[in-house]
Amino acid sequence: MKRRLLVITLFCAMLLALTGCIGQAAAETVDQTFTLRTGVVDGRMAFIGVNGAIDGVVNPDLIVQRGERVRITIVNGDGVSHDLALPDLAAKTPLVSAKEQTTAVTFTAGADSVYAYLCTVAGHRQAGMEGRLVVTP
Structure with a gap:
């Protein structure tokens, strides 16, 4: 159970990090x-x-x-x-x-x-x- 919770938490953290990077790249487009x-x-x-x-x-x-x-x-x-x-x-x-x-x-x-x-x-x-x-x- 702890392992599954850790995997889900890490997946969510990576998803949030990628979302932030994508949004930042779009804002910098010239x-x-x-x-x-x-x-x-x-x-x-x-x-x-x-x-x-x-x-x-x-x-x-x-x-x-x-x-x-x-x-x-x-x-x-x-x-x-x-x-x-x-x-x-x-x-x-x-x-x-x-x-x-x-x-x-x-x-x-x-x-x-x-x-x-x-x-x-x-x-x-x-x-x-x-x-x-x-x-x-």
Whole structure:
């Protein structure tokens, strides 16, 4: 009887663990990922695209489709505090201050439109840290 109870308990524990893993994987699914490195280009602060079509592009347009799950990762390339916000989508990363530190924001692309992404640290947007998220049908 004790052995049977132990087997049933272990089976239930494994089932709960698997359910948690499956739910977590589904929550982390993204359709588009972008990586941007912070830096200075021609004397202006900037987000610089990393990999793919945006590699090396300063403040690249990030093009996504309506309803896609999008993750934008920023890599601190200059050791100055930065974040990345999309104010119209209520999405924002935590602040990164150390060189090579990373952070990310994941969100669902809203209605077809053009949205600004920017650094909210005082003066950084004005110094050049602003780009566009373009949402298409």
